[in-house]
Amino acid sequence: MKSKSDVRIAITGGGIGGASAAVALRHAGFNVNVYEQASAIKEVGAGIGLRPPSIRYFKKWGLLEEIERVTHKSVLIEILSDKGDVLLKEQWPALTDDPDEKWARLIHRADCLDTLINAIPSEFIHLQHKCKSIVRHGDYAEIEFENGVKVEADLVIAADGIRSLTRQLFFSQAAPVFHGYHAYRALVNDDETYGLGTEDTLRIFADDKVNIYLLPLKYRKQVSVDITVPHHDPTGRPNVPKEDMLNQIKNFHPDLQKIAENIDYWDIRALYDIDPVHQWSNNCITLLGDAAHSMLHNQGQGANMAIQDAGILVECLLEADSVAEALEKYETLRKPVCHLFQNLSRQFHNDKEETFFPEKEFFEKTPE
Numbered sequence: 353m354k355s356k357s358d359v360r361i362a363i364t365g366g367g368i369g370g371a372s373a374a375v376a377l378r379h380a381g382f383n384v385n386v387y388e389q390a391s392a393i394k395e396v397g398a399g400i401g402l403r404p405p406s407i408r409y410f411k412k413w414g415l416l417e418e419i420e421r422v423t424h425k426s427v428l429i430e431i432l433s434d435k436g437d438v439l440l441k442e443q444w445p446a447l448t449d450d451p452d453e454k455w456a457r458l459i460h461r462a463d464c465l466d467t468l469i470n471a472i473p474s475e476f477i478h479l480q481h482k483c484k485s486i487v488r489h490g491d492y493a494e495i496e497f498e499n500g501v502k503v504e505a506d507l508v509i510a511a512d513g514i515r516s517l518t519r520q521l522f523f524s525q526a527a528p529v530f531h532g533y534h535a536y537r538a539l540v541n542d543d544e545t546y547g548l549g550t551e552d553t554l555r556i557f558a559d560d561k562v563n564i565y566l567l568p569l570k571y572r573k574q575v576s577v578d579i580t581v582p583h584h585d586p587t588g589r590p591n592v593p594k595e596d597m598l599n600q601i602k603n604f605h606p607d608l609q610k611i612a613e614n615i616d617y618w619d620i621r622a623l624y625d626i627d628p629v630h631q632w633s634n635n636c637i638t639l640l641g642d643a644a645h646s647m648l649h650n651q652g653q654g655a656n657m658a659i660q661d662a663g664i665l666v667e668c669l670l671e672a673d674s675v676a677e678a679l680e681k682y683e684t685l686r687k688p689v690c691h692l693f694q695n696l697s698r699q700f701h702n703d704k705e706e707t708f709f710p711e712k713e714f715f716e717k718t719p720e
């Protein structure tokens with residue numbers, strides 16, 4: 353392989369996946385440029401749980417203190433009935449070789465992205481660069497952006513999300529899959545949950561079809577409220593009245609209904625993922641994060657998988673003799689676990705389930 357500083361690396365997409373890849377590459381001594389279509393890098397949506405394998409990468413990249421400052425540790429997760437009776441209380445499972453790492457660090461997605469972006473000098477982030485085509489020439493590729501700029505790269509990392517252009521151009525034309533649900537997301541102050549929120553436990557209130565998540569963001573003094581309800585409208589950002597949701601939570605605890613009624617602004621999205629993609633890479637272009645394996649939020653693994661993709665991709669680059677060899681190894685290592693979580697994430701939670709973490713069975717059966 354060329355020396356690290358001579359490998360030309362372009363990342364398309366500046367979300368959690370692209371930013372993680374840029375941080376990991378810079379930490380390892382590579383030069384990298386990030387091209388993002390938007391005019392500013394920002395993240396919306398909900399709180400998420402960063403799991404120990406992801407936190408280990410923040411530590412490796414020198415960002416442990418920064419990520420700890422904007423997260424707090426959660427040891428338990430609870431499933432409750434619609435009326436608020438606790439049905440299941442579980443510790444987060446250890447996903448590393450350290451059995452004591454049974455926790456998640458809760459964070460808002462925006463704070464996760466900011467922590468990563470702040471570690472990348474701004475001259476390497478190119479906003480308003482929407483990739484419109486990529487042409488492969490042997491062992492390098494040429495990217496053309498809508499603003500007329502063209503760049504050549506020995507490695508293109510496509511972290512351009514669920515509707516990835518690169519995936520469509522090179523690896524799969526299959527369209528994202530709609531699952532018949534709408535997700536409503538909002539933040540409230542932590543004293544506005546009528547005592548139903550906790551300091552550090554993710555609580556999921558469920559009946560047989562509706563899920564209401566209350567995820568505490570202690571360091572922000574806020575709670576992330578995430579409600580998923582069945583709905584037939586597949587529009588990505590559906591223009592539906594909030595009564596559509598309120599009508600479906602009428603049997604839930606009256607205080608949950610009050611929390612939802614009090615919220616004026618909801619981020620509403622139709623829930624999509626993609627079917628597992630069987631090829632992610634060729635010799636100089638690869639997919640990463642949601643572009644490779646967009647999954648529903650039910651197992652809380654989408655951002656975690658993107659961060660871990662970045663960490664492992666860079667480890668493969670450091671060990672391999674060529675970019676092509678590194679990409680082959682990266683894909684071989686990442687596909688099984690990402691496909692597992694894509695499939696498991698298609699199960700919505702309900703008031704009958706026996707574990708929140710069906711992956712435990714897989715990890716116990718096939719220890720690595």
Ligand SMILES: Cc1cc2nc3c(=O)[nH]c(=O)nc-3n(C[C@H](O)[C@H](O)[C@H](O)COP(=O)(O)OP(=O)(O)OC[C@H]3O[C@@H](n4cnc5c(N)ncnc54)[C@H](O)[C@@H]3O)c2cc1C
Nearest residue numbers: 365367368369389400483512513641642652653654655656
């Ligand atoms: C409400 C919600 C809750 C979630 N909860 C969890 C959780 O608890 N745990 C967890 O791990 N994950 C969770 N996830 C999933 C997680 O947030 C995503 O999997 C993760 O953010 C994906 O990051 P990404 O960078 O791969 O994709 P994205 O965040 O989609 O970023 C893609 C970027 O590429 C840019 N882009 C797209 N096309 C182009 C183009 N042609 N040219 C240039 N730029 C382009 C976009 O503008 C965007 O900035 C949740 C997601 C949501 C929505």
